Amino acid sequence: MNIIYLAITVLLLFIPIIVIIIAFFFVWHLIITRRAPFVPIPKAVLGEIVKALELRPNSVLFDLGCGDGRVLLAAQAGQPKAKFVGIDISWLPITLARWRIRLGKARNIKLTHGSFFKQDLTPATHVFTYLFPEIMNQLLPKLKQELHPGTRLVSCDFQFNELTPQRIINLNRPHKALGQRLFVYEF
Ligand SMILES: C[S@@+](CC[C@H](N)C(=O)[O-])C[C@H]1O[C@@H](n2cnc3c(N)ncnc32)[C@H](O)[C@@H]1O
Helix, strand or coil, X not given: CHXXXXXXXXXXXHHHHHHHHHHHHHHHHHXXXXXXXXXXXXXXXXXXXXXXXXXXXXXXXXXXXXXXXXXXXXXXXXXXXXXXXXXXXXXXXXXXXXXXXXXXXXXCEEEEECCHHHCCCCCCCEEEECCCHHHHHHHHHHHHHHCCCCCEEEEECCCCCCCCCCEEEECCCCCCCCCCEEEEEEC
């Protein structure tokens, strides 16, 4: 009986500590991702993204904020000879991406844990983003400076304030579902 009381007391003490730790990581994640938290793109739209990217065997795709790597893996399946770079600032999604890519034995996908604001984007021929508008607009000057003319950028659901998309693809998804539209830009 005493052991049961002891176990319950320990549990009651530990639950608030665990809740505080989870809340701390959640708030920290929101701060470092500047309001573009990890929200994985629905698997149903991956095929449309790969199609819109129009990758070729010599393409280099950068996924800025690659999350768990699902877009990179789908794109690699569609164009296995291209090169792929994923960058994510958050520990959990980049760890998931590392596991998935290791399981998929995708050697031409390189991952970097860090901010895409600090990475050299000049090797990219193609870019994918699924980021909120505020961070997209902050990123635009860097993209304009570093991307070569002709670089294709596909953004899911969010667009730049000061750049007109070359094409808007409606994904015909259910009302309020994530992944409603793709915005295709050419730099
Ligand atoms: C909406 S999720 C998209 C994940 C993935 N691209 C997908 O489509 O499933 C946005 C991702 O961007 C990452 N992120 C936000 N700000 C970042 C930054 N400055 N540098 C790198 N990654 C960032 C977040 O950690 C998060 O995983």
